[in-house]
Structure formats: C-alpha cells, structure tokens
Amino acid sequence: MTATTHEEWLSRAKALELPGEHLIDGADEAGGGDTFSVVSPRDGRVLTEVADGGAAEVDAAVAAARRAFDTGPWPRMAPGDRGRLLVRIADLLEEHRSELALTVSLEMGKPITDAHDIELRAVINTFRWYGQLADKLTDESPHTTPDALALVTREPVGVVGAVVPWNFPLTLAGWKIAPALAAGCTVVLKPSENSPLSALLLARVALEAGLPPGVLNVVNGDGPTAGRALGLHPNVDVLAFTGSTAVGRHFLHYSADSNLKRVWLELGGKSPNIVLPDAPDLESAAATAAWGIFFNQGEMCTAPSRLLVHTSIADRVTEAVVERACSLRVGDPLHPATEMGALVREHHLARVLDHVHAGSEGGARLRTGGVRTRTESGGVYLEPTVFDQVPPGSRLAREEIFGPVLSVLTFDDVDEAIALANDTEYGLAAGLWTSDLSTAHRVSRALKAGTVWVNCYEEGDLTVPFGGMKQSGNGRDKSVHALEKYTELKTTWIQL
Structure with a gap:
C-alpha cells in the first residue's frame, strides 16, 4: 500500500x-x-x-x-x-x-x-x-x-x-x-x-x-x-x-x-524554450516554462533553462514565471505536497550558486531566488531562481547549470529566435509556442535539437526516440x- x-x-x-x-x-x-x-x-x-x-x-x-x-x-x-x-x-x-x-x-x-x-x-x-x-x-x-x-x-x-x-x-x-x-x-x-x-x-x-x-x-x-x-x-x-x-x-x-x-x-543540454506572440495560451506557456525548469530541482539535461520570449510579451510572460517561482513549495522531499526538493549534494549547490553569482555580476537582473533555503534542515535546498535581461554571451545563457535557475532572453523576430536558440554547443531539446502551423514546422526544422516540443514540454512516450545533436551526444x-x-x-x- x-x-x-x-x-x-x-x-x-x-x-x-x-x-x-x-x-x-x-x-x-x-x-x-x-x-x-x-x-x-x-x-x-x-x-x-x-x-x-x-x-x-x-x-x-x-x-x-x-x-x-x-x-x-x-x-x-x-x-x-x-x-x-x-x-x-x-x-x-x-x-x-x-x-x-x-x-x-x-x-x-x-x-x-x-x-x-x-x-x-x-x-x-x-x-x-x-x-x-x-x-x-x-x-x-x-x-x-x-x-x-x-x-x-x-x-x-x-x-x-x-x-x-x-x-x-x-x-x-x-x-x-x-x-x-x-x-x-x-x-x-x-x-x-x-x-x-x-x-x-x-x-x-x-x-x-x-x-x-x-x-x-x-x-x-x-x-x-x-x-x-x-x-x-x-x-x-x-x-x-x-x-x-x-x-x-x-x-x-x-x-x-x-x-x-x-x-x-x-x-548535457542548454535547451531553449521559445514563446512567440501568437502562442495559443500565454498563461499555459509561462506555467509550463516554470514547471520545466523547476521540476526535479532543475536537475535535468532537457530542462528549458533558456526562456526566449518575444519583446512584445516578455514582461507579461516573465512576471507570470516569477509569480509561479515565488509560490513554489520547496520542502522536505518526503512530504507529499513538496513541489521542489533538495539538490543532490553540497558541492553541486556550490556550483549552481557560482553561476547565480556570475549572473548577477555579469549584467543579468535577478528577479527572484538565488538564495539557499531551509538551512535548519541540514539539507541542500535552493530557492527557485529567475534572471531576466540575460546577455546572450553570458555564462547564464551558455553553460549548463543543472539547477533551478532560469535565464530569460528576448528577441524581435522569428529568425532572431532561431539564431539565439541554436547559439549553443548543445542540441538536446527545445520548446516552441505558436498557433501558426507553418511557423511550427519551419522553426522545428530549423532548431538543432534531438527533440522539439510544440505547445508543450517534456511530453512523449516510449514509442519515440530520445537523444541529442552536437555536443549533446549520439544515439537514441x-x-x-x-x-x-x-x-x-x-x-x-x-x-x-
């Protein structure tokens, strides 16, 4: 039982x-x-x-x-x-x-x-x-x-x-x-x-x-x-x-x-999650973006750690993600209501915090989190963390952090979004939010990733292969x- x-x-x-x-x-x-x-x-x-x-x-x-x-x-x-x-x-x-x-x-x-x-x-x-x-x-x-x-x-x-x-x-x-x-x-x-x-x-x-x-x-x-x-x-x-x-x-x-x-x-991966203005549901896109980066404490190779948002909707989407991050229940992994548990080890937390500090010093804006929490437990916990105004060439935008840290970048058109998404040594996964069928096909083909999720993230079953391109590996x-x-x-x- x-x-x-x-x-x-x-x-x-x-x-x-x-x-x-x-x-x-x-x-x-x-x-x-x-x-x-x-x-x-x-x-x-x-x-x-x-x-x-x-x-x-x-x-x-x-x-x-x-x-x-x-x-x-x-x-x-x-x-x-x-x-x-x-x-x-x-x-x-x-x-x-x-x-x-x-x-x-x-x-x-x-x-x-x-x-x-x-x-x-x-x-x-x-x-x-x-x-x-x-x-x-x-x-x-x-x-x-x-x-x-x-x-x-x-x-x-x-x-x-x-x-x-x-x-x-x-x-x-x-x-x-x-x-x-x-x-x-x-x-x-x-x-x-x-x-x-x-x-x-x-x-x-x-x-x-x-x-x-x-x-x-x-x-x-x-x-x-x-x-x-x-x-x-x-x-x-x-x-x-x-x-x-x-x-x-x-x-x-x-x-x-x-x-x-x-x-x-x-x-590894540094997966982009692209949100276009014609996304079928911006609230759903923002909620999924937050779920994707904070699920499993962000310790996922496919985590959508780069949120690429069109400038016309960037404030709205980012605010929704930050609101979700602030409401997330970080707690004892053995509590059934806990939504985000502990990072795996002290040395891993130190590595994640090093990226957080580098992000703050490198021009990105810390919107929430970035602080160790639940220290009285003796465990390894970090608040859900969101940065926006992230420079595309920064460590936050380019290195796999493997923790609950989201980097928000903006773009002005679809071609710029594709270029930003592919500007990485990794090619494991990507997300795309759009209501236009032609855009969905064109952008999915242009993204150098082993898996592209459209209007969802981390979906699939055993009938479909999983693996990466570029320095995200080979085979499936x-x-x-x-x-x-x-x-x-x-x-x-x-x-x-």
Whole structure:
C-alpha cells in the first residue's frame, strides 16, 4: 500500500532496509572492503555505507556478464521468453514501487510524489514496453539475384557497460538495461555514487523475477575509478553513458585506448524554450516554462533553462514565471505536497550558486531566488531562481547549470529566435509556442535539437526516440531505435 501522508513516509523511511554491496553474478559481493557513504541531501545524514568498487570488481562483473553471454541461456532464449521475463520485472517493480520511490527520494532529493508517480511509472513502463516488443522484431531478406538468398539479421552485441547519473537513477538505468536485455545482451551497470541504492534494488528485483545470474550486474564506485575501468575494459562490447559532456569525452578516449568499443552518449543540454506572440495560451506557456525548469530541482539535461520570449510579451510572460517561482513549495522531499526538493549534494549547490553569482555580476537582473533555503534542515535546498535581461554571451545563457535557475532572453523576430536558440554547443531539446502551423514546422526544422516540443514540454512516450545533436551526444534511448545500440547487423549470402 502506498503511503499518503508525510508521517507515513517518514515511518517507512525509518524501517527501510538499504543494500550496501555490489551485485555480481547473481550474488551480493563486498569487494575489497572499501566503502563510501551515501548521504541524503534531504537532511545531510548518512543513509548507509556502500561497497566501493574499482578495477577488480569491474573485472569480476564483466567476467560474469561475459560468461552469461557466451555460455548462458539468456542470449539463446526465444525472444518471447526474454520478453515475458522483462514484463515480470515490470510487475515486480510495481509491487516494490513505494520502497523504490522512497529510496530514490532519500538518496537524491526528488519529491516523493514525483519519485512515486513519475520516476517509477517511467521505469515500470520501460521494462514492460521492451518486454512486449521483444518477440515482434523482424529481420530482412532483401530481393537480390534469382540464384541467391540474402539475409540481414540483428544479433546481440554482447556485454554492455552502462553508466548512469543520479538525477533519474531508475528511469535512465531502465532506458539502457531494458532494450539491452530485450536484444539478448548482458549488462554491467555503474550507477552514480550519489544514487547507487535504487540501482541495487532494481537489480535485486530483476533476480527475483528470474533473470539468470550474470545477466545484470551492478558495481558501485566513482567515475574516475569504476567508470574508467568499465570504459577501458577490453571485454565490454558497448558502453552506454548518460551524464555530462566533459565525462562523455573521457569515454570516447577510453574506447580509443582499449578495444574501440562503441560508445553511445546522452550528454548535457542548454535547451531553449521559445514563446512567440501568437502562442495559443500565454498563461499555459509561462506555467509550463516554470514547471520545466523547476521540476526535479532543475536537475535535468532537457530542462528549458533558456526562456526566449518575444519583446512584445516578455514582461507579461516573465512576471507570470516569477509569480509561479515565488509560490513554489520547496520542502522536505518526503512530504507529499513538496513541489521542489533538495539538490543532490553540497558541492553541486556550490556550483549552481557560482553561476547565480556570475549572473548577477555579469549584467543579468535577478528577479527572484538565488538564495539557499531551509538551512535548519541540514539539507541542500535552493530557492527557485529567475534572471531576466540575460546577455546572450553570458555564462547564464551558455553553460549548463543543472539547477533551478532560469535565464530569460528576448528577441524581435522569428529568425532572431532561431539564431539565439541554436547559439549553443548543445542540441538536446527545445520548446516552441505558436498557433501558426507553418511557423511550427519551419522553426522545428530549423532548431538543432534531438527533440522539439510544440505547445508543450517534456511530453512523449516510449514509442519515440530520445537523444541529442552536437555536443549533446549520439544515439537514441527509448523506442525501437534504442535496440540499434545493442545489436550488430549481420549479412548472410547464400548461393543457391
């Protein structure tokens, strides 16, 4: 039964049993004995100590995944049997939904309502969708000469290394694990050192569902140690990473320095959200702009952190956004009414505040926020922050902040809006608000972004791909296209 009150969630938090070891070859492993603390940004308290992995633990996990792929049953199962097991994982995730949501909320500060209703819904749907897809894929038989038969088949690529961040620890893990498993691959997951607990629980659920040992392994540890070891490992065939552009570059180097493994990257963003005067509903546009930047504490790669507004409506839209920011309920992540929880760690808050200070000193006007709050809690909280009059060349306008900080810029015509929107090294997502169908098509085509939302933001489902252009990465998560990352095309030519 799902908790419904603050008191009920607090009670469940006290009773929560948290994992602390690696999960390798179907068993808990303590590794070499080193540990690190998982600290809750909610109140600064240590949740538990977790085994700290390095090259030895990565070696063991990759060896287990290699055995499971080379000689185990998983790649040799009928696709329908693999699919049914993925659906079983989804069913068990639903049964453990409250426990998983609570763990996510405690380890990274997400409001419990969002963790339960949004994050868990996403990961459950992901495993169920790929489970239902597993036996519906087809190979090709191109028409060729009468005396030959040509076959084009997709085969699982092998051992997949997956490195995922802390902001959506289960959703982003699911986006990589589920299609990789559906394809018949085996996986070694390295979660963020900020959010390893929910990943370990996910892997335990998969084992409970009947996933064979070694098919999904989890190694805890930091990026420079465990992440690097996974990226350099010669027995990892594919590396899938979500995180910063700077770290993504490291994984490309790791590939070049090892076995030239394919590296799929979903990286940073500085997403523009363009509001034209003919937007169908300016109030809705402003409310969505505020929701988009403050949802998940602004810790989203797709966050619409640049609000581009036509000069004729800039004051009206900005005032509505500021009003919404001032009314937002910042509070304990375990309170069901909290709308914005805690930032993930102290050092991350310091980085966000550095951008706030640079914005104030660089000519932008601070309209609201920019101040740490709820200091008595011991947690890591920041007021929702809005700047306007932001210079296009400033740090506020160009650098990914990954926090609840909105930069408002203005433009005089559509072509200027397109130029401003594309004036970034990133190309992950964009928003556009207009009532004109021709403008919607023309501007959407002109925007250099992997996803463009028109008269909405952050909408979609698993049928559509997700990924970026430019320095926001390559490859796609979600949809049938995600399977392209975890399969190899083989041509077989049979002379008749």
